[in-house]
Structures are given as C-alpha cells and as structure tokens.
Amino acid sequence: MTAVGTLERHLRQRRDEGRKLLLPYITGGYPTDEWPRLIEGLAAAGADAIEIGIPFSDPVMDGPTIQESSTLALGAGISPVEILARLSEVEVDVPLIAMTYYNICFRMGHERFASALKEAGVSAAILPDLPLEELTPWAEAADQAGIETVLLAAPTAPDERLPRIAERARGFVYGVGLVGITGERDELASSAIEIAQRLKNVTDKPVLIGVGVSSPSQAVEVCSVADGVVVGSAVIRKIIDGSVDEAIDFVGSLRAGLDSI
Amino acid sequence: MTTTGSSSLMGNPDDAGRFGRFGGRYVPETLVPACAELEDAFRQAWDDPIFRSEFDELLHRYAGRPSGLTECKNLSSQLGFRVFLKREDLNHTGSHKINNVLGQTLLAKRMGKTRIVAETGAGQHGVATATAAAYFGQECVVYMGEVDIARQALNVYRMRLLGAEVRPALSGSRTLKDAVNEAMRDWVATVESTYYCLGSVMGPHPYPWMVREFHRVIGTEALSQCQEILDGDVPDVVVACVGGGSNAAGIFSGFVDTRAELVGVEPAGGAAVGRLVPGVVHGSMSFLMQDEFGQVQEAQSVSAGLDYPGVGPEHAHLAEIGRARYEPVTDTEVLNAFELLSRTEGIIPALEPAHGLAWMVKAKDELAGKTVLLNLSGRGDKDVAQVQAIRDGDPSALETVDFSSEANNTNGAQ
Ligand SMILES: Cc1ncc(COP(=O)(O)O)c(C=O)c1O
Numbered sequence: 036m037t038a039v040g041t042l043e044r045h046l047r048q049r050r051d052e053g054r055k056l057l058l059p060y061i062t063g064g065y066p067t068d069e070w071p072r073l074i075e076g077l078a079a080a081g082a083d084a085i086e087i088g089i090p091f092s093d094p095v096m097d098g099p100t101i102q103e104s105s106t107l108a109l110g111a112g113i114s115p116v117e118i119l120a121r122l123s124e125v126e127v128d129v130p131l132i133a134m135t136y137y138n139i140c141f142r143m144g145h146e147r148f149a150s151a152l153k154e155a156g157v158s159a160a161i162l163p164d165l166p167l168e169e170l171t172p173w174a175e176a177a178d179q180a181g182i183e184t185v186l187l188a189a190p191t192a193p194d195e196r197l198p199r200i201a202e203r204a205r206g207f208v209y210g211v212g213l214v215g216i217t218g219e220r221d222e223l224a225s226s227a228i229e230i231a232q233r234l235k236n237v238t239d240k241p242v243l244i245g246v247g248v249s250s251p252s253q254a255v256e257v258c259s260v261a262d263g264v265v266v267g268s269a270v271i272r273k274i275i276d277g278s279v280d281e282a283i284d285f286v287g288s289l290r291a292g293l294d295s296i
Numbered sequence: 297m298t299t300t301g302s303s304s305l306m307g308n309p310d311d312a313g314r315f316g317r318f319g320g321r322y323v324p325e326t327l328v329p330a331c332a333e334l335e336d337a338f339r340q341a342w343d344d345p346i347f348r349s350e351f352d353e354l355l356h357r358y359a360g361r362p363s364g365l366t367e368c369k370n371l372s373s374q375l376g377f378r379v380f381l382k383r384e385d386l387n388h389t390g391s392h393k394i395n396n397v398l399g400q401t402l403l404a405k406r407m408g409k410t411r412i413v414a415e416t417g418a419g420q421h422g423v424a425t426a427t428a429a430a431y432f433g434q435e436c437v438v439y440m441g442e443v444d445i446a447r448q449a450l451n452v453y454r455m456r457l458l459g460a461e462v463r464p465a466l467s468g469s470r471t472l473k474d475a476v477n478e479a480m481r482d483w484v485a486t487v488e489s490t491y492y493c494l495g496s497v498m499g500p501h502p503y504p505w506m507v508r509e510f511h512r513v514i515g516t517e518a519l520s521q522c523q524e525i526l527d528g529d530v531p532d533v534v535v536a537c538v539g540g541g542s543n544a545a546g547i548f549s550g551f552v553d554t555r556a557e558l559v560g561v562e563p564a565g566g567a568a569v570g571r572l573v574p575g576v577v578h579g580s581m582s583f584l585m586q587d588e589f590g591q592v593q594e595a596q597s598v599s600a601g602l603d604y605p606g607v608g609p610e611h612a613h614l615a616e617i618g619r620a621r622y623e624p625v626t627d628t629e630v631l632n633a634f635e636l637l638s639r640t641e642g643i644i645p646a647l648e649p650a651h652g653l654a655w656m657v658k659a660k661d662e663l664a665g666k667t668v669l670l671n672l673s674g675r676g677d678k679d680v681a682q683v684q685a686i687r688d689g690d691p692s693a694l695e696t697v698d699f700s701s702e703a704n705n706t707n708g709a710q
C-alpha cells in the first residue's frame with residue numbers, strides 16, 4: 036500500500052467532515068500578470084484545492100474556452116518552467132494540482148517533471164491523455180517524488196475498468212461528467228450523476244466530477260452523489276468576459292451553493 | 297495475397313501497439329474503450345475472408361486497382377539511373393488515400409457506425425473519405441484547417457459536391473495538425489455513433505497498424521510488378537514522400553524484407569524524423585517537431601499534405617533501427633521536380649510525391665546506375681493553380697503559413 040498523499044488526506048478529511056469539495060481550474064499564465072493573485076483569491080473564496088493548467092499547444096480534451104485561455108497564455112510567452120517558478124511563490128493553504136498534457140511532462144523527463152512539481156509546492160498532477168495503459172513510467176516517478184497522479188474515469192468506461200482506475204488513482208478520482216470535451220453547458224448531463232454513482236460504488240477515495248459542471252445549481256445537483264466538483268471553463272469564461280474578480284466571486288457562489296446542501 | 301507474418305520487419309505491433317519504443321495509445325480516457333473496440337473489430341475483419349474479399353473487390357471495381365507501374369525512359373536517361381513509378385495517381389479520387397478510406401469505411405459499416413469524421417490537409421484524404429461515405433450512404437464531416445481551405449479550394453468544393461460537410465479548424469496554425477485536433481474533439485464527444493477515419497499511419501493504436509495494412513496493397517502489387525520487369529529482382533532503392541507516412545508505409549511494406557534500400561522524403565520545414573526528437577501528440581509516441589518545453593511546432597511546407605509536425609510511429613522505428621532513412625527537401629527543389637516530371641514524362645505529380653522526385657534529383661550521383669522506384673502517391677491537378685501562382689510571382693502562394701518570428705518563438709500560439 037502506498038502511503039496516502041497530501042491531497043488525498045486533505046480532501047478526505049474535509050469530505051468526512053461533511054463538506055462538499057470545490058476544485059476550480061485556472062490556466063497558468065492567464066491573465067498574464069494576475070493569475071497568481073487569482074489563485075490566492077480562489078483559495079480565499081472557498082476552494083478546497085486548485086487545479087492549474089500548464090497550457091499545451093494541442094489540447095485535445097479542451098473546448099473553445101480553455102483553448103482560448105491556453106492560446107492567450109502561450110501567446111504571451113509563458114513556459115512550463117516559468118509557471119512552476121511563479122507557483123512556488125504563491126501563498127495558499129490548499130493543495131495545488133498541475134494539469135497538463137503528457138508531452139510537456141515527457142519532454143522534461145518524468146523524474147525532472149515530478150521533482151519540479153514538488154519544488155513548486157504542487158501536490159498532484161492530472162495528465163488527461165495518459166490513460167491507465169500508458170501510465171506506469173510516469174506514475175512510478177511521481178510516486179517516488181511524492182506527487183499524486185489523479186486519474187480520469189469516463190462514462191464510456193466498462194464496469195470492469197472503473198475499479199482499476201480508482202485503485203491506481205491518487206488524490207481523488209476525477210469522474211468525467213459527460214462524453215465530450217471541456218466547456219460550459221446549460222444543463223448537467225445525466226451521465227454526470229451516473230458516473231459519480233458508478234465510482235462511489237467501487238471506491239472510498241474522494242470522487243469529484245468535472246467537465247460540463249458550469250453553475251452552482253449544477254454543482255449542487257451532481258453533489259447529491261459526488262463528493263465534489265471540478266469547475267474549469269465556467270471560471271475561465273468569467274475572466275474572458277469579465278475579470279479576475281468576477282471569477283473569484285463566481286467561485287464564492289459555487290462555495291455558497293455547495294455549503295447549502 | 298497479403299502476408300503479415302510476424303517475421304516481417306513490418307509485421308504486427310506488440311499488444312500495446314508499439315513498434316519498438318514508438319506508438320502506443322495516448323488518448324483521453326473517454327476514447328480508450330473506442331480504440332479497444334476498433335482494434336477488436338479490425339482484428340476480426342482482417343482475419344475474415346469475407347471482409348478481405350469485399351475489400352479487394354472494392355479496390356478493384358471501385359478504385360481501379362491494381363495501379364500500374366510505369367518506367368520513365370526520358371527521365372531515366374536524363375538522371376542517369378532507371379526510374380519506375382508506382383501509379384497511385386491513377387486510383388479513383390487521384391491518390392493512394394482511397395485504399396485506406398475504403399478499408400475504414402467498410403469497417404465502419406461492419407461496426408454499425410453511420411457517421412464518419414475525418415481530418416484533411418491537402419484535401420485528398422477528405423475527398424477520398426467523402427467519396428466512400430457517399431458510396432456507403434454514411435454521413436460525413438471533414439475538418440480542415442482554415443489555411444488549407446484557402447489553398448485547396450477545389451478539393452473543398454469536391455467534398456461538398458460529394459455531400460460532406462467541411463468544417464474549418466480555426467485554432468493554432470490552422471493546418472493539418474489543428475484539423476486532427478478538431479476531429480479528435482468531435483470523436484471524443486460522439487464516440488458512441490461516430491467512426492473516426494484517420495488519414496495516415498498515425499494516431500493511437502490500432503490506427504498506425506491498420507492504416508498501413510489497408511495500404512499494404514501498394515507494396516504487394518509493386519513488388520510483383522517489379523519482379524516481373526526485373527527478372528525476379530527488386531529495385532535498389534524505394535522512395536516515398538512522408539507526411540504522416542501512409543503511402544510510404546504501404547510501399548515499404550512490400551520491400552522491407554528484401555534488399556531494397558528504403559528512403560522517406562520529408563519537407564525540410566516538416567522533417568519530424570530528421571530532427572530525431574521523440575514526443576507524444578495525437579495518440580502516439582513518435583518523432584515530433586517541438587520546442588524545448590514540448591510545445592508542438594508548426595510544420596511549414598508548400599504542400600498541404602505534408603504540412604504535419606509529426607510522423608507515424610512505425611517510421612520512427614524504421615529510422616531508429618536503420619532500416620529506412622529519411623531525407624529533407626526544400627520547397628524550391630520540389631517545385632522544380634514537379635515541373636520536371638510534367639515535361640519529361642507527361643505526368644503531373646501531386647506536390648507531395650514531387651518531394652520524392654526532388655530527393656532523387658538531388659541524390660543523382662549516389663543513385664547513378666541504380667534502379668529506383670518512386671511511389672507516385674497522387675496526381676497534381678489539385679496543385680496546378682497554386683504552382684502557377686507561385687511561378688507567376690505571387691509571393692503569398694509560397695508563403696503558405698503565417699510564420700512570424702513571434703509565432704515561431706511561442707510555438708502554436710497565435
Ligand atoms: C498525394 C499525397 N501523397 C502523400 C500525402 C501525405 O500523406 P502520407 O504521408 O500519409 O502518405 C498526401 C496527403 O494529403 C497526398 O495527398
């Protein structure tokens with residue numbers, strides 16, 4: 036048995052106290068100078084952990100909103116190394132999770148990437164194009180360095196696959212709320228609650244649902260079963276159409292919604 | 297007859313879909329079951345004599361196979377070595393792409409999928425897919441980079457005429473790599489009903505293997521055609537252009553276990569193998585043009601069909617074990633070769649296989665006295681207007697992608 040990591044311990048404890056978990060996503064480097072302040076604002080607004088995207092040139096799991104923030108961040112010249120350097124200076128009391136595509140990690144080298152995350156004060160990693168079958172070389176390096184690798188579980192997975200994903204996941208299990216890519220949706224897909232239930236049936240690790248969770252009411256709806264939510268595109272949309280402060284307020288409203296359960 | 301014996305250097309990949317250390321299945325979790333289902337369906341179909349005979353029948357009666365082998369007497373005497381062309385330009389729709397597409401759409405039909413999505417660069421794979429979808433009565437959506445839509449207007453109209461919907465890819469470099477991104481995003485969202493008809497030997501397992509098998513017919517035919525003319529011998533050198541690498545994989549598969557030397561030719565601005573840096577994008581590990589941080593770089597080539605920063609994983613493997621070599625040529629060399637073949641042999645090649653010929657011209661000292669087979673993967677009708685504009689001095693016709701120094705530094709961001 037691997038020792039339970041920082042992120043999982045933190046999330047389990049809060050869940051077991053009866054709290055629903057809230058994980059906002061932001062794109063590292065967007066908006067250019069304000070993103071570190073955004074992280075601190077989100078923590079203060081009630082985030083239980085924060086997912087920071089390291090933008091990649093070809094984000095195949097992402098819809099137009101996160102494509103836009105990634106393109107803007109890359110266009111402003113931000114690199115993975117700079118993002119991690121800035122993160123190490125951010126002062127928050129919740130765990131940070133790096134989300135990026137596998138080639139960024141592969142290019143740096145598994146050991147180097149894992150230790151760079153560690154040095155930046157990041158607890159965990161999400162690599163959405165690295166499924167179970169390709170995971171081992173990275174996951175071993177991550178385990179070694181004390182970086183928790185969160186795994187995604189999709190509605191398309193057959194029943195036999197879910198326990199294997201849950202078993203290998205560290206930190207929490209990330210249930211994909213719909214069959215599709217990231218982006219805001221008007222309604223919660225029925226698959227969101229279904230995947231949450233299927234995961235809760237096979238694991239006692241925290242189960243969070245993301246992709247297509249876009250509003251406080253949707254977050255509340257899915258948390259009838261799930262332990263929490265990951266909200267990405269809807270947060271980024273608030274920044275694109277408004278400001279960092281509007282995004283922070285929005286996360287505050289998600290928090291209030293979840294606390295009302 | 298097709299042989300895929302495991303003793304062949306181009307036999308089956310391992311269970312994880314690897315050719316040496318390249319290949320694999322690096323896809324979002326949502327697509328993992330679909331890739332597994334596709335792999336099962338392909339294995340069963342490829343072992344099923346009924347599927348095989350349906351496929352052969354389509355290649356023969358619909359696509360017009362076997363394609364011919366032409367000896368180029370004029371060109372041979374000019375270059376100082378014996379030149380043969382495998383005439384994939386004479387297939388229905390004008391390129392080798394139809395082989396793969398007929399295999400995949402037949403497989404889609406067998407799997408009960410009624411909607412087909414595809415990406416396209418030059419438009420040849422898109423046209424082939426739209427053609428087969430019309431033939432099978434399947435709904436068809438083709439993603440194409442906005443830049444390519446502008447430079448391949450004729451093929452865009454062809455696809456629409458055939459009943460396909462052409463959707464522009466508006467992100468990144470707005471060329472082939474971005475069209476692949478959009479097609480994959482579509483597939484992630486529609487995977488239960490949709491078949492993704494990938495156009496080259498790239499992507500997640502089983503695509504690189506499956507697409508090569510559907511193109512194996514090129515190599516199988518060419519081998520026996522050469523042996524007939526050469527009294528049982530094979531050419532000294534087999535040459536093919538490499539974008540993703542499907543026409544090259546098809547012809548190489550016929551000669552990989554012979555003494556023939558194998559040469560893949562890449563555009564200098566898209567030479568993934570030439571740079572020898574491994575990476576992962578679009579579902580597999582291979583050589584990949586990227587910056588020091590792993591951001592994928594934009595390829596740059598006069599030919600939309602080769603404007604791709606990656607290469608199929610089996611080519612990375614063949615390069616690494618030294619069985620095939622990969623050589624770069626410039627846009628200017630390609631344009632000269634395009635005109636050379638037109639004038640000397642009365643064959644207007646597509647700009648893609650003109651890369652192969654451009655290398656042969658460049659390497660003519662090395663090739664002196666040898667016998668060389670070039671896979672003429674497509675005909676040049678689609679490129680005539682573009683070449684005319686370049687020769688008439690329209691600089692924008694050669695400046696294919698906006699590649700400002702700023703975009704160059706930040707890679708992929710525009
Ligand atoms: C005629 C022709 N040859 C070659 C290619 C490149 O593809 P591949 O490298 O997969 O053969 C294309 C792509 O559009 C093409 O149209």
